[in-house]
Amino acid sequence: EVTIYGRVDLGVAQYAEAAGSLKVRELRQGSGSRLGFRGVEDLGGGLSAFFDLQHRFDGDTGVAAPRYWEGQSIVGVGDKRWGSIYLGRTDAATYGLVEVPADPFLTETVAHATQIIRGRVGTNRNSSSINYRGTFGSVTLRAQIAEAEENPSTAAIIGVDAAGRFKTSAGITDKRPYSVAASYAAGPVWLAAGYENPTDKDDHWAAIAGSYDFGSVKLGAFVGSGKNVLAEGMRGTLLSLTAPIGSGALRASLGRLQNTTRHLTTDKQVGIGYQVLLSKRTALYTDIVRQQRDGIGNAKGAGRLQQTGFDLGIRHLF
């Protein structure tokens, strides 16, 4: 009754996550390795109970994520017609339904566009959350509300220092984070929109995305807009392309994130990659990304980073 699932994703790469971290050629994960346990119990009458526990770890070194069940920890009940309600730790509605599908790299490999689609504002997951998900024909709806105490705002920023880096404080007033999202998928068309209000009192992020599959190529676009923890305007755009070639697919994206209050481009990148599917579960991939990141608008207070990243790896799902 319990299904075990997971992935191990490792390769060689030249990539720096942030300025200050070394730009090294090394063994590196293309996406977070994971091990999960899930199950669904049929309760009759269209009702079901389900759970999903997803551990994350660094496949490179065998080190577990500090929060062991980082990926997911939920229990819920579902109804065939009305959808599911579930409790625990899981991804934010906008991140899961709008942002991740808008990135042709699905936030994976060195060419991922995580910074741009979240706008340095949104979060990927929240603990202590109550969630709803329902699919009605072509439409899927999601909503999440969580406890502020268990999801402190990632950037308790109070100003900018002389070097243009954010100063932070622990005395920030937080509030319950929530997010809502909807998507529409029919034939070649995919459309999605969402709104997220993270824990910090000032930040919020609205995102809209869409794609059209022409068969030989799928084109997509993403626009996000909102305010960061300093209540400064942020705006992100991402253009994407996916093209099946042979037994694999070419993927490319061109993105930009701007701080509209400071009239600065905080992130700018172009990425292209190819993955060969050895099977439904196993892929070899290689990617190259040219990116520029700026300290201003970077919640972590990191400085300027300009790099060409590269990877070559294997992703195995089980």
Place this chain on the structure above:
Amino acid sequence: EVTIYGRVDLGVAQYAEAAGSLKVRELRQGSGSRLGFRGVEDLGGGLSAFFDLQHRFDGDTGVAAPRYWEGQSIVGVGDKRWGSIYLGRTDAATYGLVEVPADPFLTETVAHATQIIRGRVGTNRNSSSINYRGTFGSVTLRAQIAEAEENPSTAAIIGVDAAGRFKTSAGITDKRPYSVAASYAAGPVWLAAGYENPTDKDDHWAAIAGSYDFGSVKLGAFVGSGKNVLAEGMRGTLLSLTAPIGSGALRASLGRLQNTTRHLTTDKQVGIGYQVLLSKRTALYTDIVRQQRDGIGNAKGAGRLQQTGFDLGIRHLF
């Protein structure tokens, strides 16, 4: 050959574990979420080898227990006639065979009576233990002895301060903890008794419990008596009621724990709850408890707590 099992139990609740912790409305676990791996190997001739590993975690946040295999970590050999011997970390004989079954809430939900049945003296689990368990017809016997080093006494208390709270010291002489217990179950009758001598040199706890199932209602009683780490007398009583109603069950208990040396009532509570069984594995539950706890006799040195707790949750076993 390996069986995966577990539970995720989450709900909304208003409850404070101890005075000083906030009395908050929040997402909260009704019982510890767990993931386990166990197996039995038939060795022939009535002999078997078995193991059981049980991880505990907070389903709310995905955080693993500091001791990862908190619930259980054992390996042993069993004989059909003579019972089993097993080594490792597991529950104390009295806790598993007498105390937990005496609580109609099985130490779960906000209405649990853990403090009363353990008398603020006993422990739930010990590491580095050698255990025996055997069932002979209606009678089950259990015994445990463990290392003192791996099971330091929870309260190294040396006195009481002006505010009536315990002062603690690390210079306590510990000794090997042990426990023995027996139960009898036949038809509507259940009887159980046990004796536990935890690691501290002064504490010990004897418990006796019984219940009679009238069919429409099962009534039970528990009495515990012993000495805490200050060698002060402790006495606990718990009356319980369980009644099947519809596809669920009404559960109620009325309990009290007294420090007989100080002539004080340290715990007093009445709890009532109802759980609907959606299946054998999935239940919805709601409970209310009115309780009063006093700092005196509270090993953790917490102050006075008077509260009405409430919960509404889902418990899913897999």
Place this chain on the structure above:
Amino acid sequence: EVTIYGRVDLGVAQYAEAAGSLKVRELRQGSGSRLGFRGVEDLGGGLSAFFDLQHRFDGDTGVAAPRYWEGQSIVGVGDKRWGSIYLGRTDAATYGLVEVPADPFLTETVAHATQIIRGRVGTNRNSSSINYRGTFGSVTLRAQIAEAEENPSTAAIIGVDAAGRFKTSAGITDKRPYSVAASYAAGPVWLAAGYENPTDKDDHWAAIAGSYDFGSVKLGAFVGSGKNVLAEGMRGTLLSLTAPIGSGALRASLGRLQNTTRHLTTDKQVGIGYQVLLSKRTALYTDIVRQQRDGIGNAKGAGRLQQTGFDLGIRHLF
């Protein structure tokens, strides 16, 4: 598709891992308890993809290894003819192919010869490694190269103090660790040789081992030679005997490790043990070892240790 495997190995023992640690009678693991998840996917044409994740923990107390996937964390692709390439954390080529099989106790129980076969020089496992393994008839080849950053040298030693113990420093220049090994197995003959160059700039270790199975008894010998982190010569020898008796096996070894630069014997031990196989998966074992260790050449800087160790335990595989 995912196979769960593992072991729990516990017993009573009198043994001290190092001087300074108490020589206690206690519950103790005979070998590291583990829980693993592995799988192989057939990609067609003789190709396959595979992964293996192996958690280690202390079965005695339920405490996880600080590095959760301590035992293994790999993903790779294999070819029936040409062998496998795999990435992640796994054992060094020499340790897995030469050293462990050379110890009749397989580095387990109190009679293990881990110190001697690694020569206080080699490592058992490396993170962030690229590995090759191939079997061609009777011959198996293995090779590993890893990142220095993720595998700091275990002993950053800069000298010896007045008490004869090593002084250590963090300012050591490390380089990529690597190892190569080959083995030959045909009928009663087993031969193996390997060379390991750990992270430290000065250390290296060459090992050669062989055994001949006479049917009623298998005799083996091991010789290792190299330099430690102080560039001092180390030389280890181990003679071994395994004899099937009844449903079990007698195992014995006689070993010595010398610091040839200082003309000192750092380790000297003789061990003998018997294990009864209750099944293919479950064994009872008892062992006795007489050993002497010296602080000089001991990377951990421990002092002199002279002891008679003893164990009696159960090892259950699943």
